[in-house]
């Protein structure tokens with residue numbers, strides 16, 4: 097509900113098996129699972145466990161999924177909020193929410209805090225703004241920085257944030273001890289798409305003519321979210337037609353619909369084209 101901006105999910109069931117493709121990202125992020133599961137292994141040798149990692153990539157590529165999978169693999173709670181939730185907030189509310197989130201997280205540690213669309217709060221702080229000006233977004237960002245500095249590296253909290261605009265982020269966020277690790281989560285290539293199709297085809301009743309390789313070849317430019325969408329649409333189309341299994345015709349129509357939807361979205365973004 098809108099009343100709480102973050103949910104503490106006690107038990108996350110998503111694991112790396114649910115995340116297809118993204119082999120490099122998974123390999124890099126495995127390190128964070130280790131930090132959460134065996135912190136002493138690292139701190140005993142005097143190492144400081146990183147506090148945050150930034151997942152960078154276009155929409156729908158599985159950043160949220162990957163962050164959840166880390167929680168699932170490590171068996172720790174997952175707290176999330178979205179930067180865009182702060183955009184229209186009353187004075188003081190954003191900063192209070194951030195403090196509240198970290199307070200809850202400290203009680204539940206080890207755990208993960210996930211901040212989606214961090215660029216919405218984490219944009220570079222205005223240069224033109226008067227010193228001491230009371231910009232609510234900046235207050236929220238400042239409170240995030242304060243909270244990140246305020247817990248010890250061995251407190252068991254790891255903050256993951258997602259963005260497709262790392263270039264606009266305030267450099268303070270990227271300093272050592274904050275989001276000092278960046279992990280790319282790119283759109284899948286043909287092999288990655290095939291793997292993602294396989295994940296999302298699994299729950300469907302399929303006709304014999306369905307070939308994940310063929311579906312992958314027909315969906316260049318699709319992100320994981322669109323592939324998931326195609327699979328679900330195809331199942332709904334087949335059901336509407338009273339079929340017993342989802343066949344290639346249904347997928348063809350589902351792909352056309354999703355492509356149509358994407359084109360419409362692009363037109364809205366750049367009407368001159």
Ligand code: ATP
Nearest residue numbers: 114115116155156157158159160161292320321324
């Ligand atoms: P956004 O930046 O728009 O929030 P995101 O990168 O966080 O997007 P997700 O929300 O993780 O993307 O992806 C949406 C859905 O798409 C997932 O819940 C999953 O069903 C599917 N999906 C995306 N990427 C993958 C993937 N690599 N493997 C399997 N499923 C995926």
